Amino acid sequence: MKQNGAHIIAVGNEKGGSGKSTTALHLAVYLLHQGYRVATVDVDSRQQTLTRYVRNRRATMAGADRRVPMPKHVHLSTAWGDSVSENERAERDIFSRCMAGLRDEVDYVVIDTPGFDGNLARLAHGIADTLVTPVNDSMIDLDVLVRVDPVSGEPIETSPYARNVQRARAERRATGAPGIDWVLVRNRISNLGSRNASQVQGTMDRVAARLGCRVANGIAERVIFRSLFSIGMTVFDPLEAHLLGAAPSMSHVNARQEYRDLVAALGLPMVAPDSAAARAMQRTARSNDGSIVIAS
Ligand SMILES: Nc1ncnc2c1ncn2[C@@H]1O[C@H](COP(=O)(O)OP(=O)(O)O)[C@@H](O)[C@H]1O
Numbered sequence: 001m002k003q004n005g006a007h008i009i010a011v012g013n014e015k016g017g018s019g020k021s022t023t024a025l026h027l028a029v030y031l032l033h034q035g036y037r038v039a040t041v042d043v044d045s046r047q048q049t050l051t052r053y054v055r056n057r058r059a060t061m062a063g064a065d066r067r068v069p070m071p072k073h074v075h076l077s078t079a080w081g082d083s084v085s086e087n088e089r090a091e092r093d094i095f096s097r098c099m100a101g102l103r104d105e106v107d108y109v110v111i112d113t114p115g116f117d118g119n120l121a122r123l124a125h126g127i128a129d130t131l132v133t134p135v136n137d138s139m140i141d142l143d144v145l146v147r148v149d150p151v152s153g154e155p156i157e158t159s160p161y162a163r164n165v166q167r168a169r170a171e172r173r174a175t176g177a178p179g180i181d182w183v184l185v186r187n188r189i190s191n192l193g194s195r196n197a198s199q200v201q202g203t204m205d206r207v208a209a210r211l212g213c214r215v216a217n218g219i220a221e222r223v224i225f226r227s228l229f230s231i232g233m234t235v236f237d238p239l240e241a242h243l244l245g246a247a248p249s250m251s252h253v254n255a256r257q258e259y260r261d262l263v264a265a266l267g268l269p270m271v272a273p274d275s276a277a278a279r280a281m282q283r284t285a286r287s288n289d290g291s292i293v294i295a296s
C-alpha cells in the first residue's frame, strides 16, 4: 500500500460502450490475482454494469463451487431528493466517507463511472491518482475527447468531458496533491489493419499531446469479452469450456497479455511482491470474502 493509502484508479469517458466497466473489472481482477487488496466502486447508478458484473461473478462461484478472488464492492447511488444542492452535498458526503474507509482497507480502489456527466462522476475523477479512459477505435469516439479538424486531423477544441478532467487536475494541483495521471487506451482495435486504425492512432497521439495525457497500447476487438459479463469472469480467471460455451482460445491468451501490458503501462505503485503473494494465497483460501455494500 502507498504511504497515504490506496491508489485510486478511475475509469472514465463520457461515451457509453467504450469499455469502461469491462476495463474496470479486468484491472481489479488482475490486481487481485497479484495478491493486492482491491475494492471496486460503481458510481454508475443508472447502468450498474460493474455491480452486476460482480454479482454474476459471485453467482458463478456459488453455482460451480469455484474459487476466484473477489473485490470488496461498493455501489454508490445518486441522491434523488428535491434539492439539487442537498443531493450534491449528500453525494459528496457519502462518497468521501466511502473513500476514506477504503483508503485504509485496500491497496487499490477501482472506480467505474457512467457515460455522462454528473456529481458522482466528477467526484470520482477528482479523487483519481490514475484516470484510465478507454476509447473505441473510431474517429467518432475520439471526437468525444477533442474535436478534430476532419481534413488536417489537428485537434481544434477540447470537449466538455476533457474540460472537466482538466478542471479536476487543476483543482488537485491547487491543493498540492500529485496530479492525475491520465491514460487513454484504445479499445476494440480491429484485427484487420485499416486506414481507420492508423488514422485513429495518429490522431490519438495528437489528442494526447493536446490534453497532456498518455496513450497506452490498446485492447483488440475480441469475441471472448461478450461471454465474460454474464459469468462475471475476466480473461485472468481460469475459464473452463462449459462456462464459456466454447474452449478458451489463443484470442483469450492474447487478451490477457494485452491487459497485462496495459497495467504495466499504467505504472501503478506496487507493494512488495512477497506480502502481495502471501495475501493472494490467503484470499484464494477464503473464497467468499468479497462483499457487496449498497450505499444510498
Ligand atoms: N476489447 C473488446 N472486444 C470486444 N468487445 C468488447 C471489448 N471491450 C468491451 N467490449 C464490449 O463492449 C460493450 C460495452 O462495454 P462496457 O464495458 O459495458 O462499456 P462502458 O462501461 O463504457 O459502457 C460490452 O458488450 C463489452 O462486452
Ligand SMILES: [Mg+2]
Pocket (backbone or CB within 6 Å): 020, 021, 022, 044, 047, 049, 050, 112, 113, 114
Ligand atoms: Mg459501464
